[in-house]
Amino acid sequence: xxxxxxxxxxxxxxxxxxxxxxxxxxxxxxxxxxxxxxxxxxxxxxxxxxxxxxxxxxxxxxxxxxxxxxxxxxxxxxxxxxxxxxxxxxxxxxxxxxxxxxxxxxxxxxxxxxxxxxxxxxxxxxxxxxxxxxxxxxxxxxxxxxxxxxxxxxxxxxxxxxxxxxxxxxxxxxxxxxxxxxxxxxxxxxxxxxxxxxxxxxxxxxxxxxxxxxxxxxxxxxxxxxxxxxxxxxxxxxxxxxxxxxxxxxxxxxxxxxxxxxxxxxxxxxxxxxx
Ligand code: NAD
Numbered sequence: 400x401x402x403x404x405x406x407x408x409x410x411x412x413x414x415x416x417x418x419x420x421x422x423x424x425x426x427x428x429x430x431x432x433x434x435x436x437x438x439x440x441x442x443x444x445x446x447x448x449x450x451x452x453x454x455x456x457x458x459x460x461x462x463x464x465x466x467x468x469x470x471x472x473x474x475x476x477x478x479x480x481x482x483x484x485x486x487x488x489x490x491x492x493x494x495x496x497x498x499x500x501x502x503x504x505x506x507x508x509x510x511x512x513x514x515x516x517x518x519x520x521x522x523x524x525x526x527x528x529x530x531x532x533x534x535x536x537x538x539x540x541x542x543x544x545x546x547x548x549x550x551x552x553x554x555x556x557x558x559x560x561x562x563x564x565x566x567x568x569x570x571x572x573x574x575x576x577x578x579x580x581x582x583x584x585x586x587x588x589x590x591x592x593x594x595x596x597x598x599x600x601x602x603x604x605x606x607x608x609x610x611x612x613x614x615x616x617x618x619x620x621x622x623x624x625x626x627x628x629x630x631x632x633x634x635x636x637x638x639x640x641x642x643x644x645x646x647x648x649x650x651x652x653x654x655x656x657x658x659x660x661x662x663x664x665x666x667x668x669x670x671x672x673x674x
Contacts, residue, residue, distance in 0.1 A: 400641045401439045405626065407557040408580040411502065411534045414470055415621060416641055417442030419586070419630035420451040431632045432458035438638050444560075444584075444628045446474040446507060447492055456496030471498060474507035474538060475523075477674075480515035485522035489531055504532040505560055509544040510674050516540075520548040536560070538586070539671040542575040549579070558582050563625060564590035565598065565616060566664030568657050573623060585620050588627035589613055591666050600655050608646045611639060618643045619656045 404412040418440040423431050432443065432455055445455045452473055459469055473496070479488040489504060504523060509516040516537075523535040536558035537545070549555050559576045563569055563585035576583045589596065596612040604615045613629070617640055620627040629640045648656075 400638075400644075401441065402641060403644060405582060407534055407582060408555060409534055409557050411557070412470075413503070413534075413558070413582060413626060414440075414442040415626055416440075416617065416643065417444050417470070417472070417584075417626065417628040418637065419628040420445045420455060421449050421630055423630065423632060424450050424454065427632075429454040429458055429461075433461060434634045435631075435637045436462045436464065438634065439641055440637070441468055442470040442472070442626075442628065444472045445496075447476045447488065448474070448507065452492055452495045456498055460497060466498070470502040471496070472503040472505065473501060474505045475519060477508055477510045477513070480506075480510065480513060480519040482518045482522045482525075485519045486526060489522070489526045493531065500530060501532045503534045503536055503558060505536045505538045505558065506540075508539045508674060509537070509541070509671055511544060511672060512674060516544060517548055517551045520554075521552060524552050524554050534558070536581075538584075539669075541572070541671055544671075545575070545579055545581070555579055556581050558584050558626075560584035560586055560628075562586055562665060562669075563620065563627075564588055564593070564664075564666075565595040565601070565619070565656050565659040566590055566593065566661045567666075568660040568664075570657070573625060577624065583623075583625045585625050585627040587666055588620055588625075588629050589616055593666070595659065598659055600659065604648065604652055604656075608648075610643075610646065614639055614643050615648070616656070618646065618648055619653055622648055622653055 402414040538560040
């Protein structure tokens with residue numbers, strides 16, 4: 400099964416569900432990415448910080464599927480926000496993955512206290528012009544960070560990848576992205592395997608639709624216009640996480656899931672403004 404495509408503000412197409420690769424590493428990790436690809440995943444999300452860029456690149460080559468079918472995303476680590484460092488790092492990641500371009504490259508965190516994210520964004524704009532990247536975006540950016548980079552360059556990110564799950568619904572950020580024409584991607588869309596999967600509203604809807612709890616949460620993301628990138632090493636879970644396009648939650652059901660939000664439902668309490 401393959402995910403449908405979403406059109407980004409720069410005209411490129413993003414699959415509506417992807418595979419996260421945080422903690423998928425080494426030889427076993429390579430096999431796990433390969434099974435996901437064979438099962439239909441084309442959006443693959445990695446990061447220099449995850450130590451999985453190499454295996455993602457290798458899995459793409461071993462799959463035998465043309466490079467053009469994939470949507471490969473990776474991210475710039477915080478210590479490379481200076482313009483020249485960022486440009487060097489983008490090329491280093493390309494060499495590591497054995498690729499000639501990225502479909503999407505994100506600034507991993509804004510780190511506003513370091514005051515360098517505008518410089519990093521200028522490097523991404525240059526890398527796009529050089530053809531090293533097709534779409535450029537950000538991660539963990541708050542509205543004021545978005546506005547600063549847009550104002551400085553005139554270039555709006557295609558994607559903002561943020562923490563989103565039933566305990567951290569962030570209606571405010573999803574709306575802020577939408578208003579700027581930016582697609583929200585959800586990191587830790589299942590709450591990193593938290594109790595969200597066991598919440599009664601989730602299990603009740605799972606029973607109603609003949610789906611499992613993870614599929615209900617992923618469908619909730621999709622209907623909010625959000626692209627989830629669940630991580631799974633397990634073939635059955637990988638398969639289930641793609642099989643969410645044959646049913647629809649009602650607006651009331653979406654709102655019931657929204658009510659699961661907690662005052663600070665962040666998994667690790669990481670506030671993008673605090674670093
Ligand atoms: P997740 O919400 O994807 O949850 C992963 C957990 O859910 C794993 O334990 C997995 O075994 C379990 N799971 C997956 N499918 C399931 C299913 N069908 N049924 C039951 N359990 C299932 O958490 P994550 O890995 O933290 O987030 C996903 C991806 O987001 C990461 O791999 C990474 O690519 C990205 N990420 C980005 C940032 C960022 O700052 N941009 C931060 C964290 C993660």
